[in-house]
Amino acid sequence: MSLQLGDIAPDFTQDSTVGPIHFHAWAGNDWVVLFSHPADFTPVCTTELAEAARLKPEFAKRHAKIIGLSVDPLEKHDQWLADIAETQPSALNFPLLADADRKVSTLYDLIHPNADSTATVRSVFIIDPNKKIRLVLTYPASTGRNFAELLRTIDSLQLTDTFKVATPVNWKHGDDVIITTAVSDDEAKLRFPEGWKTLKPYLRVVKQPQTV
């Protein structure tokens, strides 16, 4: 059965480019972005890993760690990382799991046999500090992901957790947000003393509180 939002992200121990990773212990109290690739030495994955490395400081500002996965062994990862350092603007600066025995891929349902019988799909899990899965995305192998969207989602989730607000369509950091329906007007007066705009009783727009 595939993992669903709200499930606890399965724990595991697996080899990686920085040594064995005990996943829950490695995550600690941070948010985690766990993402899988079809395979080493593939062009789209090469660009994705470099972009994730470039954005690592942005994830860190949000108390989020990043970790990649592909089903190739460590020796291959090491050769591939040298290629990434040679050809891309950023070298790898986060762990890449070597899931040659498919342990993590099986736990996280990352092999979709009707797409490819051996390669992992291009999936992402955003996991919160309580180890709950808060986002699942699966992209086609030929489409590189948008890592800025992952930062945007973490910003949105952290705003919801901290301030009980939701983010509207195409929201960008700094845009107005929406007071969730779980918040009464009385509670909203305490939370947002500068006021908000009521378009409908269920649609109350407020200036975005500051996070990062």
Ligand code: BEZ
């Ligand atoms: C890639 O990462 O470049 C890729 C992997 C599998 C299929 C197509 C592209």
